[in-house]
Amino acid sequence: MANILLVEPDTTLGSVYKQALERAGNTVHWRKTAASAVNALDQLSIDVLILEIQMAVHNGIELLYEIRSYTDWNAVRVVLHTDIRSSRIDDRARRDLGIEQVLYKSDTSLAQLCEAVTASKVI
């Protein structure tokens, strides 16, 4: 299964997602900010990044551009799991940032979130 970096600023939601993803057999590292996510990427070997892009200080788009500016992190698979509607993430950004899926939180069940990780090409 996958080594997941979950970046979710909300404590309650993060806890629920972490448990669900772990129950599906994944190893989950949960961080609440973009800066701590960069640290985690530096220290851990991550297969899949599950990311909420609405965050304080540095948002998820900034985090993704930062990640993609490092050649050694280009292989990290990215699933956006966010409160922002998929239509607001333009195609160019998806392509440039290697975003595999955009899941709108309100429409996505925990099972679908786990499926998104399984569907990721790395697994």
Place this chain on the structure above:
Amino acid sequence: MKQVVVVGIVLARTNYGEADRILTVLTRDHGKVRLVAKGVRKIKSKMAGGIELFSVNDLTYTAGKGDLGTLISSRLKRNYGNIVTDIQRTMYAYEVLKSFHKITEDAAEPEYFDLLNLCLQALDEAVPIQNIEVWLAVHLLSIGGHTPDLAHDTQGQALAESKCYMFDVEHMTFAQKDQGAYQSQHIKLLRLALRASSPQKLSLVQVAQPVGTSVNALCRQMLRLHGYHA
């Protein structure tokens, strides 16, 4: 070694070894420079704050033998921190940086720095993105020598208030055509954008949404044809 002091805006960053970064910086007086920033990947680096994206920085570097200088110090001069409070603005700002990176591949005139600075400032001040796009497009075209002819049509006739036009992108000129998509209000918006010294000034003008959208689409088409898109 010779030290150079510049005011610059970081266009791109990439990793270089374990802890170093290569910065591509657009400067006003020295064009585009590539600098090695040593140790900036470490979070506590003293230089880290001065090399953020969407900011203007005072940079001191030593020029190397090749085209790669070494950054000695940096100081944040102006940070456009409001940009990243909005996802749409953030995405557009990255797109703008990439475009400038591409446009200035061969030569970076001082005008490009000023244009980028004004554009980031407008994004920071929450000027509608559509207005910024139109303003930026006509000014980029103008610097590149591709200013659309906003006075005469393809036949050399003065553009008329009552007529409809299509746009000949290749010749950057309007051509009279019944049922053409462009009328006087579209042409006026392009003229205003060209005359406005900043996107903020253009935003003072009330423009009907369909006109703005249509002009924006035309501007994108012009930029694409002339190779401005990243």
